[in-house]
Amino acid sequence: MNIKIKALKKSLWVYHVSGGSCNNCDIEILDCLTPKFDIERFGMVLVGSPRHADVLLCTGIVNKKCVERVKEVYKQTAKPCVVVAIGSCACSGGMFRDGYQMGGPLDKIIPVDVYIPGCPPKPEAMIAGIVKVLEKLK
């Protein structure tokens, strides 16, 4: 394992992509940054631009309007990057899978590395998911 990957593991900058979520998953993501969970101790910070990001946290079913945008955000992200599908919606479509506005699920649009199911998933589950990402990076 070389030093760049080691550094990447210690400093994951996350960018949050909402593809038409109900906003509940997004609030749980912000929960991870609160003093109780404090993911900054693992070097993770929320950044404002996909250019700075190492991890894309995608929530929501990715509705038809969002498909192009999510693709574009993925293209704009500096590689190597990891895509995490957060919530049942992003993983499979969840309760909206038969909806007329369904454009996803996420893995039909961009390659997904980790799935974190739950509606919404707990912050603990997200941290566990990120640990799986770290194992995957080589």
Place this chain on the structure above:
Amino acid sequence: MSALYIFLSFVMVFLSFSICGMLAMWIDRKLTARLQFRVGPPWYQNFADFIKLIGKETLIPEKANAFMFVASPVLGLIATTIAGTIILFISRTDTGFPADAIIVLYLLAVPSIAIILGGSASGNVLAAVGISREMKLLLGYELPFICALVISAIKSGTTTSLGSIIQFQQQNGMILGSFSGVIGFIIGVLALQGKLGLVPFDLAEAEGEIAGGSLIEYSGILLGLFKLTKAILFIAGPLFLISLYLGGFSLSSITGIISGILKYILILVLFILIRNTNPRLRIDQTLRLFWGWLTLLGFAGILLAIVGW
């Protein structure tokens, strides 16, 4: 003063300032985290960030002016390192030159100008908002910062060479010990806070509103260079203030080095306290603070310095 000496001190300042600056930024992050009852990142965090950014892909946007986009982070980095070299080595009384404090003042403004150039070269709308804020911020803090320099220059017998300012303080005690010195120091700390883009004045990078601001299109090593510039500025800026008000940083003896580090920590703690007890100011509030209260205070300080207080 040979060219080799200058080159060696340049390289030494580059290495030592970037390492110390990253550690100082870590202290800042860690203390901020502790004040919010969090654990905070480990000590190597900023180094890991930088190495990671070197390994990432560097994207140059289609609409960007590629030359300016790549050149501006390098420009900022070189300018801050030269400023650091002048403050730490060249301004010694035997090698210094007249008015080097003014040159340092100019050089310390270059990183902000580099951000403005790079942001405008990237051709992004949000970056345009960011650089317009950065420009106003630059115009704002530069005036009080000049006042701070003028106060110190008048107090030390109307000289603008850093070497003689430091020598004056070695003979007559720190300038901070006088009324006008206290005023100048307060202004200097606040202006530096703006220069470093720390929290009450971080409107140019506002993540929530304009997504990273002027740096929005930067990725990979170019972003890393901006972070490195900030780390070096994190040392060079306070060191400039120490030379002007706290009697300078002596490298010749152990006690000199220790007292220099203590002075630096004093300024760092002031930064962190101001940063953690204030919310971000709007651009109009920032300008009113800098051009209104602080400039008036600065003029008052200059008058006091002229009458000798």
